[in-house]
Amino acid sequence: MPATKDNVQIAPPDGKLGVLIPGMGAVTSTFIAGLEAVKAGWALPIGSLTQLATIRLGKRTEGRSPRIKDFVPLARLEDLVVGGWDIFEDSVYEAALKAGVLEREHIERVKEPLQAIRPMKAVFDPNYVRRLSGPHVKQGRNKMELAEMLMEDIENFRASTGAARLVMIWCGSTEVYHQPAEVHQTLEKFECGLYRNDPDIAPSQIYAYAALKMGVPFANGAPNLTVDIPALLHLARERHVPVCGKDFKTGQTFMKTVIAPALKARMLGLTGWFSTNILGNRDGEVLDDPGSFRTKEETKLSALEYILQPELYPQLYKNFHHVVRINYYPPRGDSKEGWDNIDIFGWMGYPMQIKIDFLCRDSILAAPLVLDLVLFLDLAQRAGMRGIQEWLSFYFKAPMTAPGLYPEHDLFIQLMKLKNTLRWMRGEDLITHLGLEYYD
Numbered sequence: 001m002p003a004t005k006d007n008v009q010i011a012p013p014d015g016k017l018g019v020l021i022p023g024m025g026a027v028t029s030t031f032i033a034g035l036e037a038v039k040a041g042w043a044l045p046i047g048s049l050t051q052l053a054t055i056r057l058g059k060r061t062e063g064r065s066p067r068i069k070d071f072v073p074l075a076r077l078e079d080l081v082v083g084g085w086d087i088f089e090d091s092v093y094e095a096a097l098k099a100g101v102l103e104r105e106h107i108e109r110v111k112e113p114l115q116a117i118r119p120m121k122a123v124f125d126p127n128y129v130r131r132l133s134g135p136h137v138k139q140g141r142n143k144m145e146l147a148e149m150l151m152e153d154i155e156n157f158r159a160s161t162g163a164a165r166l167v168m169i170w171c172g173s174t175e176v177y178h179q180p181a182e183v184h185q186t187l188e189k190f191e192c193g194l195y196r197n198d199p200d201i202a203p204s205q206i207y208a209y210a211a212l213k214m215g216v217p218f219a220n221g222a223p224n225l226t227v228d229i230p231a232l233l234h235l236a237r238e239r240h241v242p243v244c245g246k247d248f249k250t251g252q253t254f255m256k257t258v259i260a261p262a263l264k265a266r267m268l269g270l271t272g273w274f275s276t277n278i279l280g281n282r283d284g285e286v287l288d289d290p291g292s293f294r295t296k297e298e299t300k301l302s303a304l305e306y307i308l309q310p311e312l313y314p315q316l317y318k319n320f321h322h323v324v325r326i327n328y329y330p331p332r333g334d335s336k337e338g339w340d341n342i343d344i345f346g347w348m349g350y351p352m353q354i355k356i357d358f359l360c361r362d363s364i365l366a367a368p369l370v371l372d373l374v375l376f377l378d379l380a381q382r383a384g385m386r387g388i389q390e391w392l393s394f395y396f397k398a399p400m401t402a403p404g405l406y407p408e409h410d411l412f413i414q415l416m417k418l419k420n421t422l423r424w425m426r427g428e429d430l431i432t433h434l435g436l437e438y439y440d
């Protein structure tokens, strides 16, 4: 790996990397428990590209396929230190027990490090998450004061852990749907809005503002707008901070963005796609509120339209029916069941059906994405990349893109983009899959 080939200078990942997480519920506690289990050597980081995947370099005949983590300089798992905020005072150990994702036996094996992490007081507004209320919440005269308190938390965390760099990733509850408003349009308006307590500024946006002001990269694991507004994108670019989002692509949408490209690749038509889920964790309870569900529905619905491009293929994809439902059903806890009924048609218009029944575990699928995003965002920052990181679309249901650019949802295009970005960083040839040279 001759360093001289690099297209960008990448600072080495020296020192500790602090991971700051607003929302320490099911996903966060599962992520931290897994991280500790991997560090202790009794679990594998399954589902994580940064830890397990290889990347092919050069021609297929060269036999060069290093692990991604050996190809680009990523922070080591031993160097991660985690902290965060929640509206409940529970330590991560207690949160993991309540979340009910992991077996008690597994949680007990990492009890000590999990118990040591206690959330800081949250910035919370019940108008944005109607189904929850908790006691562990900051009070301030206005939203700017709350942002300043978060910045103080960030600084204290940095000082107490000795972290050399920080990354923030939103794993808090899904906030109610809201469209970008005037206050989101410029940084000046946004900052005035913070002082004026503008109701259109969501708690997640106060966290994102605090992070960006402190030069901390920000990822959004939920579908809320959060950092995807002109004011905060401007701040990210101005401060040279990378950002990405929105909404971890884990269960049903993950499957959708695999199956839909396959149908399109074979020019098979679609008349309808009915998706329904039962889910019994706290996330399911929050999504039972129509306002929060609307936010989720928006991100879940958009993927198919973008992949199938009905405007280019009206005979195949015009007016297909797409329905997405999430039903809160407590007995299942975090073990979600997602059904898809897909009505397709083939040669001469003959109808066929595909049924998917995915008995997945939400947080088990999301935890490795948290790890990868943390490590890649930190890499991006050390490589001097700022603003929206479209190459991380791979991880999201509603990938953020430059204004006017449609998002790429096809999982395999997203993966190619991610790997080509890593190749580009290190000055390796991009892989086009042309391959004519093998037959010359």
Ligand SMILES: NC(=O)c1ccc[n+]([C@@H]2O[C@H](COP(=O)([O-])OP(=O)(O)OC[C@H]3O[C@@H](n4cnc5c(N)ncnc54)[C@H](O)[C@@H]3O)[C@@H](O)[C@H]2O)c1
Pocket: 022, 023, 024, 025, 026, 027, 028, 085, 086, 087, 088, 099, 122, 123, 124, 125, 129, 132, 134, 170, 171, 172, 173, 174, 175, 203, 204, 221, 222, 223, 247, 248, 249, 250, 251, 281, 282, 283, 286, 361, 362, 363, 365, 366
């Ligand atoms: N596969 C997945 O699990 C998956 C996939 C996509 C997106 N998500 C999103 O990730 C987020 C977390 O999911 P989860 O299953 O861990 O949910 P969860 O309900 O278990 O955890 C969310 C936590 O956020 C806390 N919270 C809410 N508002 C907060 C605020 N303003 N500040 C600090 N803490 C706050 C809640 O108290 C709760 O502990 C949700 O928004 C969910 O929609 C999850």
